Amino acid sequence: MNPYGPVALYLCVAFAAALLFSVLPGLVARRKPNPEKAEAYECGVEPTSAVAGRFPVRFYLIAMLFVIFDVEAASFYPWAVQMHALRIYGLLEMIVFIIVLGIGYAYVWKKGGFAWR
Amino acid sequence: MTGALPVALGNYVALASVMFFIGVVGVLVRRNPLVMLMSIELMFNAANVLFMAFARAWLQNAGQIFAFLVITVAAAEAAIGLAIVVAVFRSAATVDVDEVRSLHG
């Protein structure tokens, strides 16, 4: 037998047992729900708010802008790898790319996209 | 380089199909727009897996370029999606699409 055979067997047994124990209660147990039981348990105290608290919308804005400029920066890699082969054309093309990106960046800046207020 | 893949091509297709299917189900089942956006990203990335696998199988760089393009587009899409979700949230104070109901949809 392969030296890893027992491990595989063990994994199968563990998985089957876990599956059994998570399915069995649903089939066997009697259910008598009431409002008290249905409530989420938090140290005996009634939960007062949703678990994931709200956080300022500014984080979303920053994340949004980050995603865009992050991926645009990744666009430089293919050019960097082939820089010598692409020669002046590649350079010009990337300059155009940066100009377009720069105008967008300036626009976001002017419109207050980076202001933390 | 013979172009032979270390893993059979069919496995990549299977993986991508499963990813795509999970994405579709996610869009259909989940009601949180952020999760729906993530599911859509999953669909895009399933296509990316296929592009990379086929690019290798056919020895065609076009697939890799396409995948790169998709990544860029997906990022832009995520950013715009986030912006719109924030805009809706600001005007509606909910991010559950079932409550976004003033249109008859």
Add this chain to the structure above:
Amino acid sequence: MILNPFGTADWMAIAPIVALAIASLLVLLADLVARPAISRYGAVAIGLLGTAAAAVLAAMQYGHVYAAFFGGFVTGGFTTVFEEIVAIALAGSLALYATLGDPKRIGGTVALMLWGSCGAMLMAGAANLMTIFLGLELLSLALYCLCGMVDRRGARESALKYLILSSTASGFLLFGMALLFGASGSVLLADLARPQLAANPLFWMGSGLFLIGLAFKMSLVPFHAWAPDVYEGAPLPVTAYMSVATKAATLAVFARVLYAALPAGTASHVMLPVWIVAGISMIAGNVGMLAQHDLKRLLAYSGIAQVGYILTAMAGGSALGLRYAIYYLVAYTFMNLGAFAVATAISGEHEEGARLVSYAGLARRRPWLAAAMTFFMLALAGMPPTAGFLGKILILATSADSGYAWLGGLLVAGTAISLYAYAKVVRAMYLPQSGDHHVADLRPIAPLAWISVTLCLIGVIAMTFYPLTPSNVLPLLR
């Protein structure tokens, strides 16, 4: 070996797109420099200049075949026609925007419209899967933002809905493209026409998913539910733009796939679901129109049916069918933009022109506008003295020739149903109303909207007398 990827032919080919992109950047720069922000007419003037430049450059390409990006973008008669349609839609909606736009966001909105048109023009000439995807996403991403750029809750919700549904469709389209790439080993559309693909399951699955994505973007029936809501939520000029530009660009891609990218003999099998769906759209779209009280929703359902008519023309895959489809699409562009221009002309801050109640008694207040609207409605319905009628007759003739007479029959049935809905608008304008509660708010004449109405009217009439069916489209498709 590295080829020169940016030869002169490439620049010549994408010149119209570059013109639009430059105009868009100029609008943003002007918005940056101007204090406090760019004026409404300034932004629209730059946009219109860029559009005019793009239209002229595109017209200069007519009949010249340039292939850019290693065959990913091809110009010629076909591309020029669709680029001109996009330019018309853009110019029309920019003019409407100058009348109705939100002054706070004018710079960004105009820039986004221009970028979206770049995407639409890219789709018009796209000859490989990458260019199709890039153009489609550029157009769609711009439209998501445009739909949400108003301080109305409905607009933002429609933007969210559009974003999620449309991105899902993009996912289908993209996965289909990946499978097609896997089947053929090439992203060029021309390579999809290789006969051995007909036996490849990847090809069939891929084209199926690809067509589902396209059907969604064309708002064909099982995938049409987004259109009325998104049209209703979006600002009037954006709706006008969307209703024409998206359809034109997607139809360009569809036509190119149908005519140039299918293995011989497979077209009737691959496309059969599309024709069936087109037939259902003609009926369902027209039935959906009957219940609407909002002009934008009405025109959304109308658009669903109109795409069905255009697809009917292409169903046989004949060269003549493509010419008639283009003819009808151009006529539709003018009549649809015209209807939106009338709606803008009687709109104020709250887009009154979008609601059908605002048309009550319009014939007495603004007889010329009412006459123009009547004409556009007749054209959309396909009634005799208009280009819409001529277009439908041509489509019927070609569908009978190519063995798709059942689609022609559905077209006639759909038209009959739609008459009632279009007549509703006309009746509201001409019949005396009991409670004439809207007589008071007579809008001052908005010059640009009136000019747009006039130009669209001239366009529809000219199409009737000089049927523009570009003859050399098909050879340039490949």
